[in-house]
Amino acid sequence: MAKVYSHRFRIQLHDTDAAGVLFFGHLFRHAHDAYESFMSAIGAPLAAIVAGGDPGLPIVHAEAYYRAPMHHGEAIEVRVEVAEIRDRSFAVDYRFEKASGERCAIARTVHAVMGRDGARADLPEGLAASLAEYLKEAASF
Amino acid sequence: MAKVYSHRFRIQLHDTDAAGVLFFGHLFRHAHDAYESFMSAIGAPLAAIVAGGDPGLPIVHAEAYYRAPMHHGEAIEVRVEVAEIRDRSFAVDYRFEKASGERCAIARTVHAVMGRDGARADLPEGLAASLAEYLKEAASF
Amino acid sequence: MAKVYSHRFRIQLHDTDAAGVLFFGHLFRHAHDAYESFMSAIGAPLAAIVAGGDPGLPIVHAEAYYRAPMHHGEAIEVRVEVAEIRDRSFAVDYRFEKASGERCAIARTVHAVMGRDGARADLPEGLAASLAEYLKEAASF
């Protein structure tokens, strides 16, 4: 059965806007924080990947649905799963939940694999295997 | 023929990350800046909407595709169009282009209409008419 | 002997810029995260203060010195102390240190106390007492 990686944070004052709730764009910052923690946990820390540049894993698509507003001070858990693994890309899903279990947002990022020469490259086997441990059974968003 | 609203900005140092290009999440900040300018231009400035709270227009979906990296110092034009107008929501599309005409990203935000009581409400007729001037002929993303 | 509050974070990709290190302005976001954690720890969570509006504690001065660049992926500890407690304001100091103990930045925020009417007000006694447990012996920056 697939694993789910958990990342936690709290809505800080700077996450909110004058409407009193999380500014929608900041959800992607938190999704990426969860992605960074997840990648470290599976042995592929992003700092080394960005510094090394091979493979690059640029985000080619990002998407989110917002279901309930997130307020200043609320504790949020991000549940991270791998939505899809392809030869030259992979997709990561994020479920944002409040302590009550209420699902407040979902997000997805799709990452292309790029070689040092800037051309599309194959997903390294080791990374594919690590990602596979968190692969959702159904790829539904 | 539908109008297209144009918003311009330059990639600032804080927009970039250690990979040397625009951090993907910041695209949504720029899309929202373009949306704010657009709403002011059509006579519906967001500051009044947020302060008044009626109607609220929270973003319920946001999405972007990234086609070419945006580098520090590059001038970007965002071309804003309305993708869809429904009874209780509307969608706005953003095309990010470089001075060369190269399309580097597209984004979409979907806005629900909310009454002061927190329930879904009808899009006000005046706002619907203003948005309609920028409605794309084909809703393809 | 005065207490020191500790807050930890890691430099994320979005914290860095194309120069490869923490963008200076983001240091203040992290200082404020440390301040929020600290205020919760001493029983004065900011979310309640901001929502209640009495007292308001707006920042009237902020300052930072940068000694060493902070790189993507580095673990940072922020050591929080109270620099000064006055009748109608207080100041908080932040020392940013790497795991090696290297001090990479220091920052200070000065907070005014405001009543619900928007006029300066006295620092509530309970808050003053809680802050005093973390008061530095020498107010040097």
Next chain:
Amino acid sequence: MAKVYSHRFRIQLHDTDAAGVLFFGHLFRHAHDAYESFMSAIGAPLAAIVAGGDPGLPIVHAEAYYRAPMHHGEAIEVRVEVAEIRDRSFAVDYRFEKASGERCAIARTVHAVMGRDGARADLPEGLAASLAEYLKEAASF
């Protein structure tokens, strides 16, 4: 008589927080935007400096005083002057003013000059001369 460089922006939704006004840390982002525009205007665009790496001009000190809250939608003018030019550093001042002329904040950034080897270096003569055109008569903050 010294020149003053002018940079304009509007407070966007994402600049504000749940307290309804500009989040203090974002002032530094806007100060840096003004700095980037200023540097381009005097023929020293930052993108080339960051990409070239010689000289590096890292910020070693940043400071701001906040006098009046800035609200969503307000138009702000930043008036940029050079506060000080030294052999191996320089300081830039920013006055944030509303359309009414009200001064809402002031900020200062101090930039060290670094050679490609990471050691302090002399401010290039051409840059010093360009900065000197904007040098304030009195260095008071």
